[in-house]
Amino acid sequence: xxxxxxIDNLVKEFSRLPSVGFRTAExxxxxxxxxxxxxxxRFSGSILEAKDKVDYxxxxxxxxDKSMDLCSICRNPKKDVRIICVVSEISDLxxxxxxxNFSGVYHVLHGELSPLDGVGPEHLFFDKLWERLxxxxxxxxxxxxxxxxxxxxxxxxxxxxVKERFPEIRLTQLAQGIPQGGSVxxxxxITLGKAMEGRKEI
Amino acid sequence: xxxxxxIDNLVKEFSRLPSVGFRTAExxxxxxxxxxxxxxxRFSGSILEAKDKVDYxxxxxxxxDKSMDLCSICRNPKKDVRIICVVSEISDLxxxxxxxNFSGVYHVLHGELSPLDGVGPEHLFFDKLWERLxxxxxxxxxxxxxxxxxxxxxxxxxxxxVKERFPEIRLTQLAQGIPQGGSVxxxxxITLGKAMEGRKEI
Numbered sequence: 001x002x003x004x005x006x007i008d009n010l011v012k013e014f015s016r017l018p019s020v021g022f023r024t025a026e027x028x029x030x031x032x033x034x035x036x037x038x039x040x041x042r043f044s045g046s047i048l049e050a051k052d053k054v055d056y057x058x059x060x061x062x063x064x065d066k067s068m069d070l071c072s073i074c075r076n077p078k079k080d081v082r083i084i085c086v087v088s089e090i091s092d093l094x095x096x097x098x099x100x101n102f103s104g105v106y107h108v109l110h111g112e113l114s115p116l117d118g119v120g121p122e123h124l125f126f127d128k129l130w131e132r133l134x135x136x137x138x139x140x141x142x143x144x145x146x147x148x149x150x151x152x153x154x155x156x157x158x159x160x161x162v163k164e165r166f167p168e169i170r171l172t173q174l175a176q177g178i179p180q181g182g183s184v185x186x187x188x189x190i191t192l193g194k195a196m197e198g199r200k201e202i
Numbered sequence: 203x204x205x206x207x208x209i210d211n212l213v214k215e216f217s218r219l220p221s222v223g224f225r226t227a228e229x230x231x232x233x234x235x236x237x238x239x240x241x242x243x244r245f246s247g248s249i250l251e252a253k254d255k256v257d258y259x260x261x262x263x264x265x266x267d268k269s270m271d272l273c274s275i276c277r278n279p280k281k282d283v284r285i286i287c288v289v290s291e292i293s294d295l296x297x298x299x300x301x302x303n304f305s306g307v308y309h310v311l312h313g314e315l316s317p318l319d320g321v322g323p324e325h326l327f328f329d330k331l332w333e334r335l336x337x338x339x340x341x342x343x344x345x346x347x348x349x350x351x352x353x354x355x356x357x358x359x360x361x362x363x364v365k366e367r368f369p370e371i372r373l374t375q376l377a378q379g380i381p382q383g384g385s386v387x388x389x390x391x392i393t394l395g396k397a398m399e400g401r402k403e404i
Contacts, residue, residue: 001296001299001300002274003265003296004255004256004265004266004267004274005267006248006251006252006255006256006267007252007256007265009248009251009252010248010249010251010252013244013245013248017230017233017234018226018229018230018233019222019226019229019230020221020222020226020230024220024221024222026293026296027220027221027293028219028220028221028222029252030291030292030293031219031220032219032249032252032253033252033253033256033265034312037250037253037254040249040250040253041250042215043215043246043249044245044246044247044249044250045246046208046211046212046215047212047234047242047245047246048239048242048243048246049208049211049212050208050209050211050212050231050234050235051234051235051239051242052239053206053208054206054208054209054235063205063206063209063235064206065206065207065208071206072204072206089232090232091228091229091232094203094205094228097203098203110236
């Protein structure tokens with residue numbers, strides 16, 4: 001089945017996007033080709049516009065309008081700047097912020113340490129984080145890296161640095177356990193171990 | 203959670219695509235923003251390029267390079283032009299062609315009749331199909347519209363027209379029944395009825 005080359009190329013481009021397989025990419029491309037050119041100009045224009053008009057927050061490295069130095073969270077006077085929640089990716093920040101359980105601010109590292117993939121400390125936004133800690137206002141750092149090998153390595157790296165340089169800052173990590181709606185039967189042994197270890201009086 | 207406006211807009215654009223929900227759209231946008239501008243220029247450029255360089259085949263209304271009047275299927279000398287398989291959408295053609303069970307040519311209607319959605323015969327590529335039948339070379343038309351209300355309506359419309367104007371052309375429709383790997387237990391009663399009706403000697 002030979003589709004015209006520009007279509008093949010476009011399907012390939014779309015299938016590289018996260019959560020988009022080859023079939024979905026094909027579906028998207030056929031859908032787009034039915035649209036008038038005007039709509040496609042707007043669509044492709046908004047991709048470049050987002051890239052051009054958005055930058056990282058000078059403080060927490062979250063996304064912000066280029067016209068603003070600080071993101072909407074860092075500009076929010078209701079946020080408690082004494083508590084910093086460190087996340088690996090912007091999507092993690094969005095999930096925590098949407099959950100509504102946190103009133104502090106964030107720091108986005110934009111990745112996790114992964115020596116095998118060539119990601120060292122110099123590739124992540126650690127310097128920005130140390131800078132924020134030197135101000136002396138920070139009372140607690142909550143590590144919200146994923147409980148994976150890379151996430152744990154990143155957390156350990158932060159822990160070592162903070163314990164050495166800023167021993168007065170409280171350092172915590174998100175609790176691990178059985179997620180809401182999960183079943184004990186199907187949990188892996190590490191999760192069950194952590195849940196047992198972190199058990200609470202009721 | 204307020205994301206910068208250009209990001210919000212882009213997430214909305216992506217979530218309008220088929221098979222892309224809000225969460226996936228968010229994921230895609232965050233992924234794209236990590237890419238260098240150069241990559242995004244190529245990506246958005248290839249959307250417009252596909253639109254500009256591709257047109258419908260003058261014969262069967264499949265997609266083809268604008269530099270060619272006919273698509274790769276209509277240009278293929280091995281294809282039997284006496285048998286036309288009528289499909290609703292390009293994606294249907296792709297699936298049948300990939301299955302490798304059909305050696306004839308196609309006709310893409312680009313939609314199905316749906317009076318409730320305002321889709322009448324004038325919105326589909328019926329005229330092109332009637333044109334092809336007047337040549338007198340066509341021996342069989344296989345209707346491969348979906349077995350849904352809209353697909354059946356479209357098939358009935360073609361049936362009436364062909365029976366009246368071209369009674370010498372054989373008119374067939376794809377068999378309905380239990381799909382490979384399906385379970386009799388979970389089939390709906392219409393499918394079971396069709397499977398029973400279309401049962402074969404073994």
